[in-house]
Amino acid sequence: MEVTNVTEYQAIAKQRLPKMIYDYYASGAEDQWTLEENRNAFARILFRPRILIDVSKIDMTTTILGFKISMPIMIAPTAMQKMAHPEGEYATARAASSANTIMTLSSWATSSVEEVASTGPGIRFFQLYVYKDRNVVAQLVRRAERAGFKAIALTVDTPRLGRREADIKNRFTLPPFLTLKNFEGLDLGKMDEANDSGLASYVAGQIDRTLSWQDVKWLQTITTMPILVKGVITAEDTRLAIQAGAAGIIVSNHGARQLDYVPATIMALEEVVKAAQGRVPVFLDGGVRRGTDVFKALALGASGIFIWQDLVVLTVLGGGDGVS
Template sequence: MEEITNVMEYEEIARQKLPKMVYDYYASGAEDQWTLKENRNAFSRILFRPRILVDVSNIDMTTTVLGFKISMPIMIAPTAMQKMAHPDGENATARAASAADTIMTLSSWATSSVEEVASTGPGIRFFQLYVYKDRNVVAQLVRRAERAGFKAIALTVDTPRLGRREADIKNRFALPPNLTLKNFEGLDLGKMTVDKTSDSGLASYVAGQVDRTLSWKDVKWLQTITSLPILVKGVLTAEDAKLAVQNGAAGIIVSNHGARQLDYVPATITALEEVVKAAQGRVPVFLDGGVRRGTDVFKALALGASGVFVSQSLKTSKTFLGVATLCS
């Protein structure tokens, strides 16, 4: 195999190796996939004005996120069901992020539990959370993340219902029968009784249990059940950025859910500047979506981001270290 020189080449290898249903789940966006393309195209329209004859022999890429010092302003975004890509799944991602001295965010729809990820060794980890109709389930998930040593909650707010992902519809996507959403095992699901006969089993049922009445009052409620800082993930406008600050968010993640939710929303790099201006420095603003190169990271930082989150389904720790090196 030829030497891999950039992140996009990993994507092509994944296309060749993964089953079509799995690859399409990871790679596709909602409806026409306009926003999916725009997440990348918008970066290409931002140009540099380079200054020359500046001493760059000493470069320090370390930064601090919510008080935690990390090696670079590049962190791991939550990506669901990683064991569809490799048996080690999220556990490999956790080891890789720790080795790279950066932060991993674990999806609540992971195929490894918070306890399993914690058992891989030391590391700074955040937990991505949806709010379900049964608040008891939410409380149980948060308590487990706290006990496992996770340091923050990334509250996803742009998914009152799943986006129309037509590739998944055509492929009749279902979590492979040998896998499960591990964070829901052993929970008292209460009203969330799983229909074992449904095509996607637990995965589709849990998705259907996300609370469509979710509002800012629920951000306040979440603060009453945890002392962990809460990042609001899914902000695209100045108006919502101001509300996030007003409602006690510790940070904002500018995100369009990888273009998998509502098509024809702006690319995240396009929305970033207005969100940063609205936050007025009161909380850090981060970005995910479309980041493929170190120049993308630089553009986000130049427009006011405190760091970026990148989504990768990682095969080995070595893979992520390669990605981290390329991005930096």
């Protein structure tokens, strides 16, 4: 059967990946209502097409934080990609560079910032959590900067890990032949075993639950890279992010993996865009599966979108060729 869309590829990935790994990538928190709503909400948005307009020449290029890219579609941070394919983040980096778009590397990657940089030129952002030990944070940021990364995507919606029941049932742990490469030598590279989830134990022990807007300001004192605040879904937090000096906002509910029963990101987008008032660019991730989804997000004011689950599916099926 000829595969024609990402959803069909996802079914194939489910067959090929071990259940524990597929569930880690594909599942959401608790009842997974928001996981389904991230997709369903797009279906409720309809087009009002105009006709008899010359569309013979289409230019999808855009500029993000001063960097010109081929399209308003970028790659969101996705943890532990080598669970899906031996090339993991290498494949993603090469594919993003080939497509002339931006890759965001997860701080929980199974390839380090230096290893990703070694794959060749490309525009890359670094996703960051703030840990209790600020020295660790500073080291990660400086390494990313030295490796040529261009911005920080600061994840702010994870003061503690969401209750991902699939991970609990599967007793999810990172396979023993892999490690979180960015933490090697920092005493954070291995997740502790736990009764529910090794990842939950790791996050609970390391991420700083006191994270506040002051930390966004502190980050600006240790790096010249612009900071995108990732995890905003309200007008109130949009205004606070801008006051704190954010260079941009990513409307995200963490792929519905954190707090269940929050709005789909496409439903929160317009509120955030209106509150930003054009002062900073607003981006979106979550639920995007088709080009029409991208168009809907752009029509509602997004400057671009980030994809992540599609990326994992395509990596499974072909490494860099799959992502491309």
